[in-house]
Amino acid sequence: MNVNDIIHGFKLIKTDHVPEVASDTFEFRHVKSGARLLYLKNKDDNKVFSIAFRTPPTDDTGVPHIIEHSTLCGSRKFPLKEPFVELVKGSLNTFLNAMTYPDKTIYPVASCNDKDFQNLMDVYLDAVFYPVMLENPEILMQEGWHYEIEKQDEPLKYSGVVYNEMKGALSSPEDLLANEIMRALYPDTTYSKESGGNPAAIPSLTYEQFKEFHRKYYSPANSYIYLYGDMDIEEQLKFIDEEYLSNFDIVDVDSTIEEQKAFNEIKRVVADYPIGEAETTEAKTFLSYSVVAGDTDEVEDLLAMSLLEEALLKNHASPLRMALIESGIGQDVSSSFEGAMLQPFFSIEMNGSEPQHADKFVDIIRTTLAKIVKEGIDRNLLEGTLNRMEFRLRESDFGTAPKGLIYNLTLMNSWLYDRDPLIMLRYEDLLVSLREKLSTRYYEDLIQNKLLDNKFGALVVLKPSVTMAAENTKKMEEQLAKVKAGMTPEEIQGLIDAAAKLKKRQQTPDSPEALATIPLLKISDINPKARVFPLEEKEIDGVKVLFSDVDTKGIVYYSVYFDMDVIPQELVPYAFLFNDLMGRVDTKSNDYVELSKKMTFYTGGMGGDIDVFPIAGKPDEFRPMFRLTSKVFYRNLPIAVELMNEVINETIFENDTRLKELIIQSKVGMEMEM
Incomplete structure (x- = not known):
C-alpha cells in the first residue's frame, strides 16, 4: 500500500513505524463518509478493534453515558434486547466493553480468534450506527430514566440503569470530589458537565434530545476507528466499507472541545x-x-x-x-x-x-x-x-x-x-x-x-x-409529588401502563429468530491446541524453583512464596496488615525512606500479596500462600534479591509513628471501599 492509494473506499493518508509498540502504522480517511481509521500492524494475535466518537456534553443529563448503554440494547442486524449478553456466551473475547469519558465515548473489543474478532466488530458497528433505541423509547426508559409507579395512590419514583448507577456513584466522596474539581477548573467548557449524568438532571432528558445527540455525534465523520494486531487489513477495510461506511456521506459535525481561559487567581x-x-x-x-x-x-x-x-x-x-x-x-x-x-x-x-x-x-x-x-x-x-x-x-x-x-x-x-x-x-x-x-x-x-x-x-x-442525603431525598420526593399533583388520573394511568409494559418487555425472552441472528463460534473455529508455556522445576539449596524461559524484554519477574499454614487461625485476619507493612517500614540496614528510594531506583516494583490456591485433585482443600514479588531488569537482579532478603529477614516493626501512619491509611482505604 502506498500513500494516496484508495483501498476499499479508504484513502491512505500516511504510513509510519513506531518501534516503541513494534508496529507499522497506516492512517486512513474514508472518502465517502469522512471516517478516520488508524491501523497498527504487528505480530500480536490479540487483535483490537474500537470505534470512538467525540461526545462533548452541554448539560448534566448524562446523555453520552445513557447512549453508551442504549446502543448495546439491540440493532438493525441483531434485534435482541441485549445482544452482548448472548454474544459472550459463544465468544472467546479478551475484552468487551464500552466507556464514557468527559469528552468521548469508546466501544472497544479484542479477541485472539479471527472469526470471533470479525463477529465482535460486526455487532459493535451495527450497534453504534443502527441502534434500535432510535425507534423504541422504552430503551431510554430502561437505560436512562422513567417514572416508576404501579398503583394510582402510590408516590412517583425515578428508576433507570444510569439513573441508579449515578445516584450511587455521586454519593461517593471520591467521585463527588472529582466532579467538583472539574467544575472548578473548567467552568466555561464541556468539562464542567457530568458526562455520566447527575441524578438531579437526568430526568430532564427527553427522548427527542436523546435521539438528537446520537444523530449529531454518532456520525462516521465524527468517528475514530482503530485496528491493532495481526490481521488481513484489506479484508477488514472491505468489510467496514461495504457493510457500514458506504451507507453514509460526509457531514459537518461541530464537536470541537473548547479551551478554558486561564484564571487570575486560585x-x-x-x-x-x-x-x-x-x-x-x-x-x-x-x-x-x-x-x-x-x-x-x-x-x-x-x-x-x-x-x-x-x-x-x-x-x-x-x-x-x-x-x-x-x-x-x-x-x-x-x-x-x-x-x-x-x-x-x-x-x-x-x-x-x-x-x-x-x-x-x-x-x-x-x-x-x-x-x-x-x-x-x-x-x-x-x-x-x-x-x-x-x-x-x-x-x-x-x-x-x-x-x-x-x-x-x-x-x-x-x-x-x-x-x-x-x-x-x-x-x-x-x-x-x-x-x-x-x-x-x-x-x-x-x-x-x-x-x-x-x-x-x-x-x-x-x-x-449527615443531613445532605435526607435533604436530597426530601427534595426529590417533593418534586415528584408536585409532578404527580399536576397530572390527571388518566396521565397517571398512562405512567402505570408504560412502566408495566417496560417490565413485560424486560421479562419476555427474545424470540428464537432474534437469537439466531447472533453470530456464535463453532468448534471448528477454535484451535484445538492449547498454547504451551515453558515451565521447568528445579531445586536450589533445597528450595523448589519454578523457572519459565520466555521473552520478557530483559525483565526478570521474581516471586518468593511462603506457606501460611503456620499462622494460627486467630491471627489470619491480620495477615493483610503484615502484607501492607512489608517493604514500607524500617529494616536493620535502612530506614523506610532510604529503602523506598532503593526499591524505586533498582526495581520496577516490589510488594506482597496473599493468594489462596486450590490443590490439584482435592476440590475441597486450599493452600494459603504469602507472596513477595519483584520485577527488575536482569542487570539489577542481584541487588533486587538483596533488597528482598532485607525485607524478609531484617524488617523492624518498632517505629510506632510509622506503623500508625500505615495502619490509619489501610483503615481509611477500607472505609472508602465500604
Whole structure:
C-alpha cells in the first residue's frame, strides 16, 4: 500500500513505524463518509478493534453515558434486547466493553480468534450506527430514566440503569470530589458537565434530545476507528466499507472541545458530601489543590509532570507526601495527573482532614515545593522514578487488558484533539531527553512554572454532611409529588401502563429468530491446541524453583512464596496488615525512606500479596500462600534479591509513628471501599 492509494473506499493518508509498540502504522480517511481509521500492524494475535466518537456534553443529563448503554440494547442486524449478553456466551473475547469519558465515548473489543474478532466488530458497528433505541423509547426508559409507579395512590419514583448507577456513584466522596474539581477548573467548557449524568438532571432528558445527540455525534465523520494486531487489513477495510461506511456521506459535525481561559487567581470551592446520620463528621473532610498544567501538545512537559507527580507524591520517600502526612492535618494523601483531556491537570488530595486545615494544606504544599525548587530534587529519587517509568513503558504489561487497547486509549489523548495520534506512543526520544535534563534545573523550573507560579487552579474543600442525603431525598420526593399533583388520573394511568409494559418487555425472552441472528463460534473455529508455556522445576539449596524461559524484554519477574499454614487461625485476619507493612517500614540496614528510594531506583516494583490456591485433585482443600514479588531488569537482579532478603529477614516493626501512619491509611482505604 502506498500513500494516496484508495483501498476499499479508504484513502491512505500516511504510513509510519513506531518501534516503541513494534508496529507499522497506516492512517486512513474514508472518502465517502469522512471516517478516520488508524491501523497498527504487528505480530500480536490479540487483535483490537474500537470505534470512538467525540461526545462533548452541554448539560448534566448524562446523555453520552445513557447512549453508551442504549446502543448495546439491540440493532438493525441483531434485534435482541441485549445482544452482548448472548454474544459472550459463544465468544472467546479478551475484552468487551464500552466507556464514557468527559469528552468521548469508546466501544472497544479484542479477541485472539479471527472469526470471533470479525463477529465482535460486526455487532459493535451495527450497534453504534443502527441502534434500535432510535425507534423504541422504552430503551431510554430502561437505560436512562422513567417514572416508576404501579398503583394510582402510590408516590412517583425515578428508576433507570444510569439513573441508579449515578445516584450511587455521586454519593461517593471520591467521585463527588472529582466532579467538583472539574467544575472548578473548567467552568466555561464541556468539562464542567457530568458526562455520566447527575441524578438531579437526568430526568430532564427527553427522548427527542436523546435521539438528537446520537444523530449529531454518532456520525462516521465524527468517528475514530482503530485496528491493532495481526490481521488481513484489506479484508477488514472491505468489510467496514461495504457493510457500514458506504451507507453514509460526509457531514459537518461541530464537536470541537473548547479551551478554558486561564484564571487570575486560585479559586476556592466548598461543597458537601453525604454520610450516614449516625456517623461522626470528625476527620472526614477531603482537601484538594489542583492546577491546569499544560496542553495536550506539550508532550515532553506532560510526561515530566507525570514523573514529578510520582516522585513528589506516590513514593514513600516522596518529599511532598511526607510533609503532608507528617503535618498531622490528615490521614492519607493521594494525587493524580490527568492527561486524557485537552488541558491536563495536576491534583493533590488529602483525606481524613478538617475544613479548617485547608489554608495550612495549601501552605504546606507551596512551602515544600518552594524548598524543593531552591535546594533541588533528590536526583536519586528522580532518576529512580524515571527508571520505573521507563520500566513500565517498555514492559507494556497492563494486567488483563490487551496492550493494543491501552495503546488505543493512549493515542486518543492526542488524536481526539486533531493532533498526531502517534505522538503519545513515541517515548524513546522523550526518555533520553528527560534523562539528559536530570543534570539541569528543568524539573525545578517545571515545578516553579506549572505549580508555584500557576494561578490557573482551584482549592476544593469537600465536607461531610449527615443531613445532605435526607435533604436530597426530601427534595426529590417533593418534586415528584408536585409532578404527580399536576397530572390527571388518566396521565397517571398512562405512567402505570408504560412502566408495566417496560417490565413485560424486560421479562419476555427474545424470540428464537432474534437469537439466531447472533453470530456464535463453532468448534471448528477454535484451535484445538492449547498454547504451551515453558515451565521447568528445579531445586536450589533445597528450595523448589519454578523457572519459565520466555521473552520478557530483559525483565526478570521474581516471586518468593511462603506457606501460611503456620499462622494460627486467630491471627489470619491480620495477615493483610503484615502484607501492607512489608517493604514500607524500617529494616536493620535502612530506614523506610532510604529503602523506598532503593526499591524505586533498582526495581520496577516490589510488594506482597496473599493468594489462596486450590490443590490439584482435592476440590475441597486450599493452600494459603504469602507472596513477595519483584520485577527488575536482569542487570539489577542481584541487588533486587538483596533488597528482598532485607525485607524478609531484617524488617523492624518498632517505629510506632510509622506503623500508625500505615495502619490509619489501610483503615481509611477500607472505609472508602465500604
